[in-house]
Amino acid sequence: MSKQVIATKSAPGAIGPYSQAIEGGGFIYTSGQLGLNPETGQFGEGVQEQTRQSLNNVKAILEAAGAEMGQIIKTTVFLKDMNDFVAMNEVYSSFFSEPYPARSAVEVARLPKDALVEIEVIVLKN
Template sequence: MQMKKAIFTQEAPVAIGPYSQAIEVNGMIYTSGQLPINPTTGEMSKDVEEQTEQSLKNVFAILKEAGIDSSKVIKTTVFIKDMNDFPRINKVYERFFTESYPARSCVEVARLPKDALVEIEVVAVK
């Protein structure tokens, strides 16, 4: 079994707790949930579409650091504050992936860190 390797990039927000931005093990990349925080400014938009875009940009910055792109994503999990925002989130999400799309789960949650409206995590293969 391969040892796990932490992946870190300054192009995504620094972890706000005791966890890694992503872990690579046995050719798989597992990202932590990415909040829609701009890594340069530390700010977060109030708009759900802008938050979705920033969360995905953060995810893909981590994947880039791991040496892969969106075509290697096999599963995503999208956590959202309000399921009524799903169509707006989906509109942004589909710009980041091409067919064949990754498997996906989308769940409404009571609350996200920093009161974000969206958080996204992915599993990818190297």
């Protein structure tokens, strides 16, 4: 099985030894996407803005791979504070329609760059 690196300037570049996404075996796996604006390198205010930007970054990566949000089969949401779940979920739900992807959401002690949210996805590439 071969693998292909997916990269775009429309999402923040990797801040370590990893790829924005990898395609292989009919799937695309994204690295966790923070809510960083790729043009400014800055976070938005609050968990809702960071969630929106994180998912826009995911969307840009998928577009670079020739895929779309509707092909996502699994998401993992990492939250700095589980008390932000409802606010995150309000924005998250605007990016998806039925059938919704499977999802895990977990609270973590700390995220890179002290982000409030990080989201990674698995896509079934048709």
